[in-house]
Amino acid sequence: MAPNLSFGVAEELDLVEKRLRDCSLTEVETLSEIASYVVNSGGKRIRPIVTLLSFRVVGGEDAGKAVDMATAIELIHTGSLIHDDINDGGEVRRGRTSALMKFGLEDSLVTGDFLFAKVFELGGQFGEEVILITADACSSLPSGEILQRRFRFDTSITVDQYVGMTERKTARLISAGARSGALIGNGTPDQVQRLGEYGKNLGITFQIVDDILDVVGSEEKMGKRIGSDIREGHITLLSIYAMSNGSENSREELLGILKNDSKSEDDVARTLELIKEMGGPERAFQEASMYAKRAKEQISVFDNEYKDGLEELVDYILNRES
Amino acid sequence: MAPNLSFGVAEELDLVEKRLRDCSLTEVETLSEIASYVVNSGGKRIRPIVTLLSFRVVGGEDAGKAVDMATAIELIHTGSLIHDDINDGGEVRRGRTSALMKFGLEDSLVTGDFLFAKVFELGGQFGEEVILITADACSSLPSGEILQRRFRFDTSITVDQYVGMTERKTARLISAGARSGALIGNGTPDQVQRLGEYGKNLGITFQIVDDILDVVGSEEKMGKRIGSDIREGHITLLSIYAMSNGSENSREELLGILKNDSKSEDDVARTLELIKEMGGPERAFQEASMYAKRAKEQISVFDNEYKDGLEELVDYILNRES
Numbered sequence: 001m002a003p004n005l006s007f008g009v010a011e012e013l014d015l016v017e018k019r020l021r022d023c024s025l026t027e028v029e030t031l032s033e034i035a036s037y038v039v040n041s042g043g044k045r046i047r048p049i050v051t052l053l054s055f056r057v058v059g060g061e062d063a064g065k066a067v068d069m070a071t072a073i074e075l076i077h078t079g080s081l082i083h084d085d086i087n088d089g090g091e092v093r094r095g096r097t098s099a100l101m102k103f104g105l106e107d108s109l110v111t112g113d114f115l116f117a118k119v120f121e122l123g124g125q126f127g128e129e130v131i132l133i134t135a136d137a138c139s140s141l142p143s144g145e146i147l148q149r150r151f152r153f154d155t156s157i158t159v160d161q162y163v164g165m166t167e168r169k170t171a172r173l174i175s176a177g178a179r180s181g182a183l184i185g186n187g188t189p190d191q192v193q194r195l196g197e198y199g200k201n202l203g204i205t206f207q208i209v210d211d212i213l214d215v216v217g218s219e220e221k222m223g224k225r226i227g228s229d230i231r232e233g234h235i236t237l238l239s240i241y242a243m244s245n246g247s248e249n250s251r252e253e254l255l256g257i258l259k260n261d262s263k264s265e266d267d268v269a270r271t272l273e274l275i276k277e278m279g280g281p282e283r284a285f286q287e288a289s290m291y292a293k294r295a296k297e298q299i300s301v302f303d304n305e306y307k308d309g310l311e312e313l314v315d316y317i318l319n320r321e322s
Numbered sequence: 323m324a325p326n327l328s329f330g331v332a333e334e335l336d337l338v339e340k341r342l343r344d345c346s347l348t349e350v351e352t353l354s355e356i357a358s359y360v361v362n363s364g365g366k367r368i369r370p371i372v373t374l375l376s377f378r379v380v381g382g383e384d385a386g387k388a389v390d391m392a393t394a395i396e397l398i399h400t401g402s403l404i405h406d407d408i409n410d411g412g413e414v415r416r417g418r419t420s421a422l423m424k425f426g427l428e429d430s431l432v433t434g435d436f437l438f439a440k441v442f443e444l445g446g447q448f449g450e451e452v453i454l455i456t457a458d459a460c461s462s463l464p465s466g467e468i469l470q471r472r473f474r475f476d477t478s479i480t481v482d483q484y485v486g487m488t489e490r491k492t493a494r495l496i497s498a499g500a501r502s503g504a505l506i507g508n509g510t511p512d513q514v515q516r517l518g519e520y521g522k523n524l525g526i527t528f529q530i531v532d533d534i535l536d537v538v539g540s541e542e543k544m545g546k547r548i549g550s551d552i553r554e555g556h557i558t559l560l561s562i563y564a565m566s567n568g569s570e571n572s573r574e575e576l577l578g579i580l581k582n583d584s585k586s587e588d589d590v591a592r593t594l595e596l597i598k599e600m601g602g603p604e605r606a607f608q609e610a611s612m613y614a615k616r617a618k619e620q621i622s623v624f625d626n627e628y629k630d631g632l633e634e635l636v637d638y639i640l641n642r643e644s
Contacts, residue, residue, distance in 0.1 A: 028469060120445065146429060147350060
């Protein structure tokens, strides 16, 4: 990541990277190899950044524990990505061959479990409140994953159902990092609450933008193919809005393809076209902007350089191209 | 389980069953259904029994926390069984259709993750020492699983390597339950240490007997097919001993089939025959008895009814037929 993308916590982020590497090491070589591969494969480190900024913005000083917390949150995310790839047959992750494809299902699966065990280990030093917040986020991920699969090819999904699923799959973990960071930094209950809401709204923004990029993004900039949601049957906010917006003909055509669970690549291309024609990306972006605004409102009470970092992070998430 | 198989902690075990059921419930119905299915599918509950007895034998009184700890240990075990079945394509588990076969890979995988998240949640109330012991056992499971797969069809495996693998796959979790139970019951450091060693030795005994039953057990009593280790390429202590014991001809024949990764059912039957002829089960039972004896030696310092329970448990594990 470019240094200007560390939002004022570059030093702490370096420590997180080091801690992530430490956590990947174990006496069994294969396990270390796979864990290191996935943990060092980059990613935007949004979750640790939110955790660290939340710690700093409330006045947290000695960053040691916050670094461990940020590491734990990123390990949860990384472990869940490995398991997601197994469930989706994901071939590329963060621009590289997925662990699933490189090391096989069996070893990848247990590497995910190993990373979760490391989270538990890191958690030992925290109080019950922090652990419960984090555990709740951990148990939300499987719920979100199951809901996401239930709604595949299901064009009756509502905006509320989409948001509920996104909260579980993405937003609660980011929110848990924010709340934990603030708690570790001795934030007041109001500050903890606000940063939790910031994280939730940022997480929803993040996911909507992800969905938008999967329709209108540049494959070159993202290092991955677009259209994967359509291909895998995920009905995102873009499709939901498009279906409520276009002409009757367009709507019927879109509905027909979205429901089809064996789409050709031509179908995928046509779906992308329809969603764009029917204004899906614009309306989804409006929605993302609303969540971004809500995130910023929550942190209006702070007044220091880390508040700027939190705001810049919102803008970055909303306007990113990859 | 018959009431006489609760080893003096029947009441506490009932509470564990209730807690296990509570932990399976979540707002997402499918997840609750799968979690309940696997959690309520019985099993011997050896791990909770060891945890509870260790708590009681050191004089622990208010069982609430010990019940939660015993529940956590069983949830770790249950979650790892689900993931093991995914890795092995296991069709039957505890005499019933496995979650993998009943609910599919994707939903089963995340249900395992969900149970691990519940462990994390339960862990919040414990001190760092208990969490670190439990986390260490959690990270041992993937190590053991990976080693087990590395050694498939590898007839060069030594007794020490087998024991090291078994410690990770089975013994450390049982040992962690024992140590945690003793810590929660305010045992002295020496008591905690002894119960940890008890658990480790009991765990190794358990696994060796499991391996023996897979060769000489009754399919009817066990509710599953024998020979699965041979079929899946796991070289157990029985094979290791047989290979060091029989005539040169028998040894070469056995070696040839064990290494073969596409055995016919006739090969499996012949392997079982050879292992029995070459004294594998007897020598493995001697080894199991030695570990059972070591387990009992560790608890010789105690003098109450729960010590009897711990001893009876060793005898049960060693002499069980299913």
